Amino acid sequence: MNKYYRFLNFSVAILLSSCATYSPKYAEKSSEPSRFDNSSLSRKRIHKTFYLIGDAGGDKDGGSTYALDAFKKVIDTAQTENDYAIFLGDNIYDAGLPSKNNPERAEAERRLDIQVAAVENFKGKTIFIPGNHDWYADGVEGVKRQEKYIEDALDDKEAFQPENGCPIEMKSISDSVELMIIDTQWYLEDWDKHPTINDNCDIRNRTDLFLEIENEFKKNNEKTILVAMHHPMYTNGIHGGKYGIRKQLYPSQSNLPLPVLASLVTQVRSQGGVSIQDRYNKQYNELMQRISVLARDTDKVIFASGHEHSIQYIEHDGIKQIVSGAGAKNSAAALGDDGLFSYGGQGFAILDIYEDESSSVRFYAANQGEPTLLYTKEVFAPRKEVNLDSLPEIYPETVMATVYAQNNTDVSDVHESLWGDHYRAVYGTPVTAKVATLDTLMGEFTVDRKGGGHQTRSLRLKDKDGRAYNLRAVRKSAVQFLQSVAFKEVFVQEEFRDTFTEDLILDFYTSAHPYASLAVAELSDAVGIYHTNPSLIYVPKHEALGKYNADYGNELYIIEERPDEDFLDVPSFGNPDSIDSTDDLYENLRKDEKYQVDENSYLRARIFDMLIGDWDRHADQWRWARFDSDGKKIYKPIPRDRDQVFSKFDGAILGLLKTLIPASRQFQNYDGDLENVKWINEAGIKMDRALTKNSVKRDWIAQAQYIQDNLSDEDIARAFTKLPLEVQDVGVDEIKKSLKERRGNIVDIAGEYYDYLASLVVLTGTDKDDHFEITRNDKETRVQISRIKDGEVQTPFVDRVINSDETGEIWIYGLDDDDSFKVSGEGKSPIRMKIVGGQNNDIYEIKDGRRLKVYEHKTLPNTIKEKGGASFKMSNIYSFNTYDPLKKKSYANNILPAIGFNPDDGFLIGINDVFTTNGFKDDPFSSKHTVNGTYSFATESLNLKYEGSFANAFGQWNLIVGGKFTNEAFSRNFFGFGNETVNNDDDLGLDFNRVRNGEIGAHIGVESDNTFGSRLRFVFNYERIEIEPTGGRVIDDASLFSPDRSNFFGGQSFIGVEGAYTYVSADNQANPTRGMDFATIIGAKRNISDGSRMYAYVNPKLGFYNALSKNRKLVLKTLVQAQVRIGDDYEFYQAASLGANSGLRGYRFNRFTGESALAGSADLRYSFNRFSTGLIPIQIGVFGGGDVGRVWLDAEDSEKWHNDFGGGFWLNMIDTVSGQIGAFSGEDGVRIDFRFGVRL
Structure with a gap:
């Protein structure tokens, strides 16, 4: 026990050593301003300067603040005509701008006025953004009030951003600088408390915010992007879990020291993320993880935030974070993980962006209102010039090229039978393509920027008239697909390069014909559908490609117009009055009834999709030609991006996946019929329901009949002459044959799809x-x-x-x-x-x-x-x-296998099947059904559990129902009551203490999940437990039980009620370095086989993850758990017990049994860097630690505490597959267990 206390004291000492302070901290002494040579920066020509100050609305003495005074002195003496002053939120403490009749209104206005006064001489542009405190005055209405006040005070209608309480606003500062402003509190708010929160916003759900950020990052990838948002991505202040030493002694603002309680409170706050305003709260963490992954795929992004009452500079995994929230208050800060500078006093930051596209940041302290430079750091280095001297000056008119090297398309017969034939031969066939350099292509082109897409590698080009084109590489990117679709919260692109997984996805891409889109324009013309006009070219690396030579060139590309306002004169777009995006279409349809969709044109386009097998028809695959006449504005569709037509999804493995994973059923092999109209339209059905308001079955049939009547064999033959000559004999005849057969079936296909759609x-x-x-x-x-x-x-x-x-x-x-x-x-x-x-x-x-x-x-x-x-x-x-055009009825099924081993169960196999439905209630599901089954080979036992959750059955409460079943071989251990029972495994074998019992049970109740990480549930339950008589085992020893408690074999039935509260927070669910796990279960059971007997129970637990090293690789995991039984009328299998996963990992399950139990655990965990294995990135780690615990029994006088120690290692495959093996030694010997499984 003394060893355990020493270990705890050591742990506490480590935790205290990482406390935050108020004084300046530097990662390197050479970074202190007195020793920092910034002469190279001072000689540069500044392009734009951003003056950054936050949380400036909290003065206490009725005047200005030191930080605002210093801020004003700097900007009053600077040339600021083209610069920006940004107030980073929390502009009014404590609760925003109340209504005019509120007694706090005058003070709130005064706090805004002193900030406005600070920029009265500023010649540039001033922008205020909201923080969490600005939302505390009536939510979005309070934010709008503040917006109007600021706009009036500064006489600028754009001085408060984003407008109308919306989540995001973009400001194009120059050709090389973009400002993105995000209202992060919008994301963190409980929208159920603000019915009109998005009434005036284009973005009405959180998913669309991420899509908008992703699109803007891609659109502005060539620029330096400053992201101004109140909540920081990374912080080493209070909200990041860093506290000063005072907080370890004083849990509140009083001067009463309570060191133990204060440390616990600080631990809960720092590791638990219990406040929505803390960085590792579940909702806050979800927001930042998604944004960080998007930012890491962008060249130059800088985050500027307030929230913390300190100034900090952090560089973490390539993310540059400026924290400048010390405009009125101060709080302690540390360097923490990847922090380069911190200061816990009042101050502000200045970001300079130079003409050479480099940037630097300066941090100033406000010493009695005087600005004092504390730290200067280069953020981004100057742009690198690409050496183009080695590029040729003369190029041939045509070249022979392949999509993949021919040796990459030669596969074995086994590979082909498993993974399919696809169009692999086409990818390896050399084709003749025209060579095009940007300065000679259809006149003269320049690169505007990199393109988007989840699979495609593309460039956005502009011709001499400013019209936009897409230049899309025929060879797709596998790692880009994995990052954007499969791993949205973990950046994995580098680890997947040059792996078998990348090769497998590249091989999977061969299911799509690389040149088939060239035939679609002719086919579309034949049936009167608008289209783009793609052409195949070969683009070499050449001078006009400039810096893009590093990632582009020397390969085949498809070039086509980008349908927008610059192409209103193109006949294949219908010569419209305007061309709009799908988002614009939706907004206009909401705005006024004069905006209408030509539904017949849309039906024809969608039936044509099914004719050519185009399954990838999401909203961004469409543009909309608008025709204005007689006061109406009618939209007709322009389909684009036809790179998934005539797909050949064959192979045995894909057939198996279609059985196991329903979503993969959209990958259908193109033939004369259509295998499943539901799944091929999975991407398009949401738009179909939103845009076909008046159409009935006869309308669908009529458009299908039109296609059937107007697409001739000659049209089909002519269309496929647009493919490269060399591949016109490679599988094309089969495509044409299937196309003609499907044309014959298209009326039936359209009717079948309508029947599904109209449900x-x-x-x-x-x-x-x-x-x-x-x-x-x-x-x-x-x-x-x-x-x-x-x-x-x-x-x-x-x-x-x-x-x-x-x-x-x-x-x-x-x-x-x-x-x-x-x-x-x-x-x-x-x-x-x-x-x-x-x-x-x-x-x-x-x-x-x-x-x-x-x-x-x-x-x-x-x-x-x-x-x-x-x-x-x-x-x-x-x-x-709220109306969401993406809402639809759907279902998904995920089967998650697992295996394991421990001495009690032997080898285990398990399946967790999660079936989820979505419908009108879809946040996050309409219903969820979980079936869990495990089988133990050592005991031949089967354990089945089911739980169904039905969303919002009672307001915010879900209805839950469930059940369980075990066969008669199911076993639990029993060693007798008491803290000093004997284990005679060596003499009697493992079976002696195994008690076989069959169980059935059911429960019904309610449950409420909070998006911030907590869950509360109340259930009524029933269970029947029947102990199986087994001769020669512990259950036959009547001396272990009192006379009235030995009648197990007839079976016992119980009813009960139970309440449970859980809270889980972790920075990473698979491998936490910071987190908290808290749960309390309180309940009572009555034995209805003997109605006079009942008891109550309380089972609490509390665990933490604390990183001990700056790089967060060394982590201390601690856990305390207890069990208390109230009353004596419980059966032995309902008593408090310790062993294995309930405490004391070095002992068998249920090793010690009593009226109450307590156990504590502490592990040191070390994580090695994630590395690539050729298949999938893997991270491994080691751990070592120990447990201590005991049980109590009224009839026993024992002072003994049991302990064990041990360790093991774990592995994690990018948060989807994880495993662990451990060995712990206690008084009974060494216990080894392992588990390995798939997680969602």
Whole structure:
């Protein structure tokens, strides 16, 4: 026991040694300003300067702050005409800008005024961004109030960003600098508390924010991007878990020292992320992990943040983080992980970006209002000039080239049978292509920037007239695909290069014909569908390619127009009045009924997708030609990016994957029929439901018939002459044959898809006043949607008759403004319907509400004239009340295998099957069903468990139901009651203490998951346990049990109630370096086989992960867990017990049994660097530690504590597959166990 206390004291000493301080800290002494030579920086020509200060709204003495005074002195003496001053949030403490009638309003205004006064002489642009405290005054409404106040004070309508409480704003500072402003508190807010949070925003869900950040990073990859956001990506201040020594002694603001309690409070706060404002809170961590991965794929990104009342500079995994939140307050800071500088006093930062694209940052302290330079650091080095001297000056007119080297397409018969034939031969066949350099290509081109895409490597080109083209490499990128699709929260691109996995994906890409898109334009013309005009060229490395020679050139490319406003004169785009993106289309459809989709054109395009087997039809694969006439604005589709047509997904392994993983069923082998209309349209069905409001089955059939009648054999033959001559005989005849056969089946295919699509109908109004006239009968439902103008209902712009034989459910969204819903009809069993009123005061007049649910905001006004028996669901649940065109009915099934070994079970195999459904309730699921099964070879026991969770069955609470079953061979251990029982394994064998028992059980209850990491659940449960008589084992020893407790063999039934609270936080779930695991289970059980007997129980646990080294590779993991039984009427298998995974890893399961138990564990874990194995990146680590614990029994007088020690190693394959093997030695000997499994 003394050893254990010494170990704890040692651990505490280590933790205290990493405390934060208020004085300046430098990673290297040479970085101190007195020894730092910044003369090379001072000689450079500055392009732009950003003055950065945050958290400046917290002065206490009624005047300005030292930091603001120093800030003003610097900018008043600088040339600032083209510069920017950015206030990084928390502009008003403690709770933002209240309404004008609030007594705190005057003080809040004063705090803003002193910040405005600090920039009164500033000649550049001033921008305020919101922080978490600015949201505390009425949420988004308070943010909007502050926005208006700042704009008026500075006489600048763009002085507060982002506008309207929205999440992101982009500012193009110059040709080489971009400013991205993110309101991070928008992401962290509980949207259910703010029904109108995104009312005036283009982005209405968190996923779209990441897509927007990704797109903007790609669009501006050539620039230095400054990301201004209140919450830092990385921090070594309080919110990053770094506390001063005072916090280890004083848990509150009082001067009463409570060192033990204070250390525990600090530990919980620093490692647990219990506050949403702490860096390693679950929600905060999720936000930053996603942004960091996107940023690491971008060349020059700098993050500038406040939040911490300190100034810091951190470089972590290539991420550059400036923290400047010491505008009014100060708090301790440390260097921590990859910190280069920190200071816990008031101050600010200045970022300089130079003409040579390099950058540097300066940090100033505010000593009594005087600016004092503390630290200067180069952030990015100057751009590197590419040596082009070795490039040739003359190029041939044509070359012979392949997509893949021929030796990479020669595979064995076994490989071909397993992975498929694909179009591998085409990828290795040399083709003749025209050589094109940018300065000679169709006039003269320049590179605008790198392109996007999850698979493609592309460049955005501009011609001499400024029109944009896409230059797309025929050879795709495997690591780019893995990063953007499979590993969104872990940066893995470098580890996957030159691995078998990369080669396998590159081989998988051969399922798509590399040149098939060249034939699509001719096929599209034949049936009147707009299209781009791709051409195949060979681009060598050459001078005009400039710095892009490093990653591009000397390969085959497809070049085509990028449909936008510069190509309105192109006949294949229809010579429209405008060309818009899909996002613009959605916004305009919401805005006004004058915007409409030509649904027949869209139906034809989608049927054509199925004709040519194009399964990759997500929203960004479309542009929209707009035609303005007679006050209407009609959109027609322009499909683009046709690189997945005529795909050849063959091979035995893919066939197996389609059985195990439903999502892979969208990969269908192109032939004369269509294997599954559902899965090939998985990417497109969301748009289909959103854009085909008026179309019925006959419309789909008519467009399919048009394609069938107008696409001739001659058209097909002519289209495939556009492919390179050398591959026109390599598989093309088979494609043409299948295309003709599918043309013959296309009417049936279209009808079949409509039947699937029509099972759910989604209809929407506009963001203006709309009237919904709904007539419901048994056979059909008619929905008419009209605008209300000047109080009069106009002609319907949606008029849909929905057949009950086709449709099982209808969702209707009113969207914004004041809508009216009139529902009538005489149907006894009409189609199920959900109406979502949306914003503002909606009016309901429902004559017959059978099978009708209405979702409305609980806190917004609505007028219900008549319910008619409809079920009104009044809540502020954001996902219920908001229209999302991506929402659909779907399901997914994940089977996660596992294996393991321990002495009690022997070898174990396990399966965890998670089946998830999504529908109207989809945050994060509508229902989730988990089946877990394990089989033990040593005992031949089977253990099955099931739990189903049904989302929002009772408001924010999910309904949970579950059950369990074990066969009669299932075993648990029993060594008798007490803390000093004997283990005679060596003499009697392992079986002696195994008690065989069959169990069945069921539970029902409710559960609430908090997005911040906590879970609360309450359940009622039933279980029946029957002990199997086994001669010669411990269960036959009657002396171990009192006379009234020995009748096990007849079986016992129990009912009970249980409540559980859990909170889990970790910076990385697979390999935490910082985290907390807390749980408390409280319950009671009654033996209904003997109704007089019942007991209660409490099982708490608390664990932490603490990094002990600066590089966070050495981590201390600690865990304390306890079990308490209240009352004596429990069976031996319900008692408190210790052993194996319940404490004391060096002992068998249930080794010690008593009325209460306590165990503590401490491990030192060391993680080695992740490395590539040729298959998948792997990280391994080692651990060593020990446990100490005991049980208590009233009838026993024991002072003994049991302990063990040991260690092992673990491995982690990029957070998806993990395993561990350990060996721990206690009084009973050495116990070895291992486990290895797949995790989501």
